[in-house]
Amino acid sequence: GGRSNAFTADEETNYYLSVNYDAIEEALHRLGEFFTAPEMRRDCVEREVDAVNSEYEMSLNDDGWRILSVMKAIADAEHPFSKFNCGNLQTLVGSTQNAENYDALHETLWQWHKRYYTAERFRLCVVSRQSLQEIESMVRNSPFANIRRASSVIEKKPAKINVFPWPASLVQKRVEIVPVRELRSAQIAWQRQTSKGLDRLAEVISSHIVGHEDVGSLYFELKRRGFIEALSFGSAMRWRDSQLVELGLELTRLGEEEIDHVYTMSFAWLQLCQDADLSTLERLARDWCRVQQLKFEYQEREASPESFVSAMAENLWDFPDQPLIEPQLFIFAPPEDDTYVLARAVRNVLQSYTPQDCFLIQMRPGLNDDCGLTTEFFYGAKYRVTQIENDRLHSWKQVNSLDFTNLRLPRPNAFVASDLGLRSFSAKGLKFHEHNQLWRRYDYGDAPISVTRSPK
Numbered sequence: 134g135g136r137s138n139a140f141t142a143d144e145e146t147n148y149y150l151s152v153n154y155d156a157i158e159e160a161l162h163r164l165g166e167f168f169t170a171p172e173m174r175r176d177c178v179e180r181e182v183d184a185v186n187s188e189y190e191m192s193l194n195d196d197g198w199r200i201l202s203v204m205k206a207i208a209d210a211e212h213p214f215s216k217f218n219c220g221n222l223q224t225l226v227g228s229t230q231n232a233e234n235y236d237a238l239h240e241t242l243w244q245w246h247k248r249y250y251t252a253e254r255f256r257l258c259v260v261s262r263q264s265l266q267e268i269e270s271m272v273r274n275s276p277f278a279n280i281r282r283a284s285s286v287i288e289k290k291p292a293k294i295n296v297f298p299w300p301a302s303l304v305q306k307r308v309e310i311v312p313v314r315e316l317r318s319a320q321i322a323w324q325r326q327t328s329k330g331l332d333r334l335a336e337v338i339s340s341h342i343v344g345h346e347d348v349g350s351l352y353f354e355l356k357r358r359g360f361i362e363a364l365s366f367g368s369a370m371r372w373r374d375s376q377l378v379e380l381g382l383e384l385t386r387l388g389e390e391e392i393d394h395v396y397t398m399s400f401a402w403l404q405l406c407q408d409a410d411l412s413t414l415e416r417l418a419r420d421w422c423r424v425q426q427l428k429f430e431y432q433e434r435e436a437s438p439e440s441f442v443s444a445m446a447e448n449l450w451d452f453p454d455q456p457l458i459e460p461q462l463f464i465f466a467p468p469e470d471d472t473y474v475l476a477r478a479v480r481n482v483l484q485s486y487t488p489q490d491c492f493l494i495q496m497r498p499g500l501n502d503d504c505g506l507t508t509e510f511f512y513g514a515k516y517r518v519t520q521i522e523n524d525r526l527h528s529w530k531q532v533n534s535l536d537f538t539n540l541r542l543p544r545p546n547a548f549v550a551s552d553l554g555l556r557s558f559s560a561k562g563l564k565f566h567e568h569n570q571l572w573r574r575y576d577y578g579d580a581p582i583s584v585t586r587s588p589k
Contacts, residue, residue, distance in 0.1 A: 135160065138439070143214065144372055145450070149443045157261045158271045165276030168250055175239045182225050182238070189221040192512075196312045196496070199514035203310050204494075206509045207303060207518060214298035214372075217511055251283040256449035258442045297324040297375050299492075303518070305526060307493045311500045311515040317384040319392060320494040321399060322369070323486055327376050329451065335478035336378075338418050340367035342406055342483070342543065343380065349541035351402035360388035360395050373451065378486070379494075392495070393525065397532060398540075400488055405534035407483045409542055414476040420546045422472075427550060488529035493521065 135152030148167070152160040192198040198219075208215040217224060226234040257277060259268050272278065328336060344366035346352045352364040362383040369379040380399060382388070388395055500506065506515040534540060 136439075137164075143218070145447060147443050147447060149439045149446075151439050154262045157259070157263070157268075158275075161259070161271055161275040161277065165279075168255075169276045169279050169281075171246065173239075173242060173246070175235065178239050178242065179235055182222065182235075185220045185225065186222045189219045192219070194313045196314055196316055199313065199509070199512045200310060200494075200496070202509045202512040203308070203514050203516045204299075206507075206516075207308060208298045209296065209300045212296060212298045219511075221511075250280070252280045253283050255280060256446045258445040258449065260438055260442050260445075298370075298372075298377070299324060303492050304490060305492065305521050307495065307519050307521050309495050309497050309500060309504075309517050309519070311506065312496045312498055315498050316496045317386065317389045317498065318496045319382045319384055319388075319395065320369070321380040321396070321491050322494055323378045323491050325376050325378055325485065327371060327374055331475065331478055332482070335475065335482045336368070338421050338475075338479050339406075339482040341421050342414075342417055342479070343403065343486075345543045347543040349539060350543065351399060351540065354537070354539050355382070355388070355395060355398060358387075358391075359385055360391060361385060380486075389497070396493070397529065398537060400529045401532045401534045401537045402540055403483070403486050404532055405537075405540055405542065407480070407486075408534065409480070409483075411473065411476045411480065413542060414479050415472045416545060417543060418472050418475050418479060420549050423549050423551075424546075427553075488526055 135150060135156065137148070137150035139146065139148040141147075148164065150160060150164060205215050205217070222228075222230060226238055255277075257272065259272060261268055263271075344352070344364060346364075352361070355361040355364065360382075362385060363381075364383070365379075365381040367378065368376045369381070370377040380403075382395065382399075384392070384395070500515070500517070502515075504517060506517050508515055
């Protein structure tokens with residue numbers, strides 16, 4: 134038995150399967166022939182067009198798809214991100230849907246397969262209990278070894294996109310979208326170059342700091358005031374050359390009414406993070422790296438082998454020699470006694486999140502057609518783009534985190550383990566923290582009644 138599936142993202146298509154380990158050789162043969170000798174019958178193309186169109190029609194009232202459609206509508210028309218990425222009957226076979234159009238689509242698919250399904254564009258990851266030598270032998274003797282190589286330089290490597298998806302003119306603008314549901318949210322968004330290595334680690338740690346939920350954090354204070362339900366910070370969309378970093382806020386009705394105050398507090402919090410001294414950033418970075426190291430060293434077996442091999446195959450594009458590095462970013466971290474460089478990198482990342490370099494995205498159920506709305510073509514989502522007022526932008530630039538005395542950076546994490554050695558149980562009731570005490574079963578008689586009795 135086994136299962137297989139596939140997905141298409143912005144920059145790659147990913148095929149994966151899982152079978153019993155003793156069937157991996159036959160599975161590799163079958164999957165390899167999928168690429169070297171596909172049938173791609175015309176009747177299958179017709180059925181797939183219907184399936185794609187059905188999926189498109191089901192998503193017409195989905196706010197996630199509608200938000201994405203607006204983000205594409207306001208993107209640079211020269212950037213691939215701006216293209217419609219779902220498909221429907223109109224875009225695939227035209228309004229007439231006659232036999233000639235289906236024939237043309239069938240031929241286009243064959244030409245696409247011939248041009249792009251070449252060895253240079255493939256990355257393969259195989260996980261099995263056999264030895265590496267046996268796995269390599271199975272791959273070399275499978276149809277994967279026969280995938281043809283590209284016949285021209287153009288076909289060998291995907292084109293590199295060196296521009297951001299959204300034009301510079303969108304900076305300091307406000308994008309307001311009308312949702313189908315009573316959805317209230319706000320995002321502060323920045324376009325950034327995609328980073329690797331130490332800089333990528335610094336981005337992740339910066340996200341950890343800004344999105345922290347400790348007492349005194351932005352999340353804690355906005356939640357305490359009843360302005361938000363949830364907060365997130367990090368890379369919302371990511372490609373190999375660029376990314377969109379967002380501070381995402383799930384608003385309450387009160388938060389929507391007080392949105393200017395929410396934005397002001399958000400920029401005050403970012404200012405506080407940017408002004409943090411390097412020793413504080415070092416401490417926060419060490420805590421994060423230590424937690425990630427513990428998670429890695431004591432992780433249980435991968436619950437989903439399909440997810441693992443799928444991620445590893447994708448990582449092979451950017452880390453051909455060490456595909457495990459990207460999921461385990463702490464490997465990039467300097468030794469614990471030399472985290473100054475990492476702290477400087479974290480500060481540099483934090484200082485790039487400024488009011489003058491961002492644009493705002495807000496879901497507003499109350500907007501109506503009298504507000505000068507534009508209708509997006511494919512999903513019918515209504516939105517408008519307006520300039521952020523100069524006085525408001527100026528106030529955000531000049532915001533002083535000291536005006537918000539309740540905001541403070543995360544405290545030292547007392548629960549990050551530093552010693553994982555086994556302890557002696559010679560004494561009854563091992564007390565390993567002021568709030569915790571561990572009892573052996575046969576010492577229960579001496580334990581207070583408040584100690585929970587576990588069944589045998």
